[in-house]
Amino acid sequence: xDNYEKFRQIIDSHIAGAPKSKHFDEILEMLxxxxxxxxxxHMNFKSKSAESIATGSSIPLxxxxxxxxxxxxxAIILSRKKDGKKxxxxxxxxxxxxxxxxxxxxxxxxxxxxxxxWDRYNExxxxxxxxxxxxxxxxxxxxxxxxxxRNRILPYEEVSKIINNxxxxxxxxxACRTSAGNCEAPINVCLLFGTAAKFLVDxxxxxxxxxxxxxxxxxxxxxxxxxxxxxxxxxxxxxxxNCCSCCCHTLRGITELHNPNAVATSSYEAMxxxxxxxxxxxxxxxxxxxxxxxxxxxxxxxSDNCIGCGLCVTGCPSEAIQxxxxxxxxxxxxxxxxxxxxxxxxxxKLDKLMKLMT
Numbered sequence: 001x002d003n004y005e006k007f008r009q010i011i012d013s014h015i016a017g018a019p020k021s022k023h024f025d026e027i028l029e030m031l032x033x034x035x036x037x038x039x040x041x042h043m044n045f046k047s048k049s050a051e052s053i054a055t056g057s058s059i060p061l062x063x064x065x066x067x068x069x070x071x072x073x074x075a076i077i078l079s080r081k082k083d084g085k086k087x088x089x090x091x092x093x094x095x096x097x098x099x100x101x102x103x104x105x106x107x108x109x110x111x112x113x114x115x116x117x118w119d120r121y122n123e124x125x126x127x128x129x130x131x132x133x134x135x136x137x138x139x140x141x142x143x144x145x146x147x148x149x150r151n152r153i154l155p156y157e158e159v160s161k162i163i164n165n166x167x168x169x170x171x172x173x174x175a176c177r178t179s180a181g182n183c184e185a186p187i188n189v190c191l192l193f194g195t196a197a198k199f200l201v202d203x204x205x206x207x208x209x210x211x212x213x214x215x216x217x218x219x220x221x222x223x224x225x226x227x228x229x230x231x232x233x234x235x236x237x238x239x240x241x242n243c244c245s246c247c248c249h250t251l252r253g254i255t256e257l258h259n260p261n262a263v264a265t266s267s268y269e270a271m272x273x274x275x276x277x278x279x280x281x282x283x284x285x286x287x288x289x290x291x292x293x294x295x296x297x298x299x300x301x302x303s304d305n306c307i308g309c310g311l312c313v314t315g316c317p318s319e320a321i322q323x324x325x326x327x328x329x330x331x332x333x334x335x336x337x338x339x340x341x342x343x344x345x346x347x348x349k350l351d352k353l354m355k356l357m358t
Contacts, residue, residue, distance in 0.1 A: 042054075133343075166193050225286065
């Protein structure tokens with residue numbers, strides 16, 4: 001087994017997975033040199049020093065440090081400083097290597113080739129790998145102004161609170177639209193938080209944002225008809241993707257694979273006031289990303305298909321639609337760790353993941 005396959009098997013232990021594919025083999029060979037992959041196979045998802053990583057290999061420390069810094073500069077591993085010391089860890093495929101490798105701008109021919117490989121890999125293997133069995137890795141965040149009773153909104157679904165409570169925010173290009181390119185929706189709209197955000201900003205691959213600027217990004221994406229999704233945990237938000245059903249591999253799990261476990265819905269669903277609806281079709285034809293609305297004499301919401309994003313509400317010219325609380329809202333894992341352990345257990349990879357987190 002060569003080092004590239006060893007590395008793929010390591011990151012396949014993460015909940016996102018890394019299914020075997022000729023496309024992914026080519027991606028790894030483009031991103032990692034043979035010297036770099038020889039170091040990467042001695043890493044895991046826990047941050048470690050160069051000394052600790054070198055201990056598990058036969059490579060001299062100074063060479064390990066050189067290769068680690070090279071991989072971090074290419075944004076294919078994560079690095080951070082703690083108490084003045086550099087630490088390094090692996091990135092999962094999604095969110096991780098996929099997004100970060102495309103955020104790092106390359107020469108046009110290489111960028112185009114890499115984007116194309118990621119698109120084919122996502123379409124053929126990764127979309128299915130990301131779907132929950134049954135717990136999804138990502139969840140929909142509703143548009144706040146679409147919710148009729150704001151007093152009932154949960155803290156982890158209140159996007160303004162998520163933004164205002166964040167200490168460090170950044171925006172970078174949407175990897176889904178960069179790779180798939182199926183629409184002309186705005187690209188520089190994906191929000192990142194905390195350590196990973198600072199890493200990309202320091203690398204020159206993302207732009208630091210104020211809280212006000214981050215809210216402006218969300219307003220811009222809502223007007224463009226993009227869905228807010230985030231990691232499926234109540235305690236901490238690492239990322240808010242703002243994407244479309246024609247490019248996003250998470251949403252395409254619903255529209256193309258028809259898998260209800262591709263993404264967790266919000267705690268809300270759309271409801272039409274039929275007396276006010278004039279059947280203009282905007283909600284169905286222009287705003288709903290998952291074909292959850294039919295138009296007859298008025299609009300009708302197929303509640304089993306509604307993801308609770310709120311785009312139909314904010315796009316309705318007659319204000320005939322609102323988001324209401326679901327009778328049985330999805331259960332959101334309390335913490336990111338709870339989510340990871342739950343999904344890993346459901347996918348039969350808990351033991352492997354635990355080993356790679358220590």
